[in-house]
Amino acid sequence: MPSINYKDEIIKVILLKIAIIILLFSSPVYAINIISNITADTASLSVNELRRIYSMRQAHWKNGTPIVVYVLASKSPLHQKFCKEQLRLFPYQLDRIWNKLTFSGYGVAPIEVASESELIKAIKSTKGAIGYVENLSEAKDVNVIKVTE
Known part of the structure; x- marks a missing residue:
C-alpha cells in the first residue's frame, strides 16, 4: 500500500x-474598445490614424x-489607460496638444463627458462620433473599430 504524504x-x-x-x-479585466457612430463606416484604424484623430x-x-x-476626463483611469495602451501617449501629452490648439485658436478640444x-x-x-469604452455590453448599435499596427 503506497504511503500518503500529508504535507x-x-x-x-x-x-x-x-x-x-x-x-x-x-x-474582471476588460480591453479598451474604440467605438464610433455607425455613420463613420470604418472597420479598422491604424494606431497612427487613431492618434491623428x-x-x-x-x-x-x-x-x-x-x-x-x-473623451472622459483626463484623470479618469479609463482615459489614462486609453492614452497609454491605444494612443501610446501619456495623458498629459494629449492635454498639451488640445490646450495648444484651443488657446492658439487653430482648433478645439474633444468633447468631455462624465461617464462611460x-x-x-x-x-x-x-453623426461621425468616436470614443472608447472598456465594457462593450452597454455599447449596442455602435460601430466597433479594430486598431491595427
Whole structure:
C-alpha cells in the first residue's frame, strides 16, 4: 500500500483555496474598445490614424463625415489607460496638444463627458462620433473599430 504524504496534500489544498479566493475577489479585466457612430463606416484604424484623430489632426472620416471626438476626463483611469495602451501617449501629452490648439485658436478640444454610459449615448446620437469604452455590453448599435499596427 503506497504511503500518503500529508504535507504535500495540505499544501495543495491551501494553494487551491488561495487561487479560488484570488479569482473570486479580483475584478474582471476588460480591453479598451474604440467605438464610433455607425455613420463613420470604418472597420479598422491604424494606431497612427487613431492618434491623428485624437490629436485633432484628422477631421473627417474616409466617407467625408466630420469626426466628433468624445473623451472622459483626463484623470479618469479609463482615459489614462486609453492614452497609454491605444494612443501610446501619456495623458498629459494629449492635454498639451488640445490646450495648444484651443488657446492658439487653430482648433478645439474633444468633447468631455462624465461617464462611460454618457459617452456611449453621445456616440450613438452624434453623426461621425468616436470614443472608447472598456465594457462593450452597454455599447449596442455602435460601430466597433479594430486598431491595427
